[in-house]
Amino acid sequence: MSPANPVTLVVGACLRDARRRRMMLPEQSADALRIDVPSLLALEEGRRRISPTTLTTLTDLYRSTDTDAGALRRLLAQHLGRSGVVRDQEEGHAERLAACADSADIIRWQSTVLLPGPLQTPAYALAVGEAPLSRPGAPREATGSVVYLVDERVIQRAGESARLMAEQLDHLLHLEGTGTDIRIVPGTGPVPQPAGHLVQLHLPGGPVWARPGPDRVDYCGSTGFADAITASFAATDPASSRDALHRAADAHRAVVTPRAGSQTTTEARPCP
DSSP: OOTTOHHHHHHHHHHHHHHHHTTOOHHHHHHHHTOOHHHHHHHHTTSSOOOHHHHHHHHHHTTOOHHHHHHHHHHHTOOOOTTOEEEEOSTTHHHHHHHHHHHOSEEEEEESSSOOGGGOOHHHHHHHTOOOOSSOOOSOOSSSOEEEEEEHHHHHOOTTBHHHHHHHHHHHHHHHHTTOEEEEEOSSOSSOOOSSEEEEEEETTEEEEEEEETTEEEEEOOOTTHHHHHHHHHTOOHHHHHHHHHHHHHHHHHHHSOOTTSOOOOBOOOOO
């Protein structure tokens, strides 16, 4: 497998995550494999091929569950098709994506249909039929290394109810106020955007693009989506994004808050 193969990068990130969760030093893992520390780090960064034997040694060392070890083993065995995509649809796929996010130096998460997973409250995730990431990516340190690009039409939708979306937008405003970089892309973007979620992860061994869904994550080593994400980022700025969040929040609150003499309702009505 090439070092650019997303399988190598993803499995390596998951192994590093497992080692850290066991609070083990790289030297301990390197000793178990009878290699030096730079070679061990190259495995974790996806710059060196991971053999099935190496994978088994490390998952045993980290006391991974049979479910987790089996999922990594089957992911490692996948071959890139003509599309250059590998699919992780086994139990724990959200946790493996979170492990990749923890290893990434730069993350650009673009969403054109629903709010990005790390920004979802549990109530919102339940309403839209998704499971939030077990280790959400927001808030993170305000280093500028993570940006969430959200289509403006997403925050205008009410979801299950206007009250739910108003609460979700209050959550986004709180995150934005504490340093999370949330950019609202105008509804008419500069270029057609791919539908759904798209995550660009700059891992130590190279970039990986992921399409997370409620029951799977697709990983791809292609750079085909990079231009679309860059164009969306260029069309935004923090001030206009903040204004768009406030406008959407006010619109949903207006639906939730009853006027004098009017009947209270919490059911959704789309924003104009």
